[in-house]
Amino acid sequence: MRDNEVLKEEILSAYHFRHATKEFNPNKKIPEGDFRLILETGRLSPSSFGFEPWRFVVVQNEELRDKIKNTSWGAFGKLPEASHFVLILARTKKDTRYDSEYLQDHFKNKLGMPEEFMSNYLKRIEEFQKSDFNLLDGDRPLFDWACKQSYIALGNMMTAAAQIGIDSCPIEGFDIEKMNNLLNDEGLLEEGSFGLSVMVAFGYRVKEPRAKTRRPFDDVVKWID
Secondary structure, eight states: OOOHHHHHHHHHHHHHHBOOOBBHHHOOOOHHHHHHHHHHHHHHOOOOOOOOEEEEEEOOOHHHHHHHTTTTTTTTTTTTTEEEEEEEEEOOOHHSTTTTTHHHHIIIIIIIOOOHHHHHHHHHHHIIIISSSOOOSSHHHHHHHHHHHHHHHHHHHHHHHHTOOOOOEEOSOHHHHHHHHHHHTOOOOOTTEEEEEEEEEOOOBSSOOOOOOOHHHHHHOOOOO
16 A cells, blocks of 8 residues: 555645646657546536536547637647647536436436435536526526536546646637637537536646645645634
8 A cells, every 4th residue: 555645745736747838748658558547537526416418529630720729729739749639628517407308218228216215316407507506597508507416527637637647728818709719610519408608738847846835734725623
């Protein structure tokens, strides 16, 4: 068994290593096995009520990469050199509303939830969406809620990458309407089931970044005993 103190030091080292890489080495590619590991940490990430309201679209096609680069100002300088580029999509209200076909199939056929338990579980989700978080007023609240879930997967993927020496950069620099129109034209949004949440580039840095700076521990952590 690995020494616990060594493991903790390795974890913190990965967090110090990770930074939003602005320039990737175009001549260095991530091994297939390493990238599948990164994707698997996203797939295994937790989500509220176990919805798994995401899809990870790995864009290696040069033509589509060029279209995204010219539509997203945040991706313009990173996408051409990145080893791998991922669109993280979030499910829309069509699939995340308590009575959607997606949830019926997801809980019954993918998670193997018993019928009686599933019925009660969906009633609890209905109450959560209608009353607890007020998510059913318009199309945007449930989609934004699904996007929040997708950021859990994003964080896990970037951390896993850092732990094996791979750089990353999350990207929100885009006009959401233009990007969704592009992805819809490419047939990636599955007739309204998905919308773009965030993008992330992976690869290897060209140069070392400046030392990581953050607010002091006691400024961001408060204990209530």
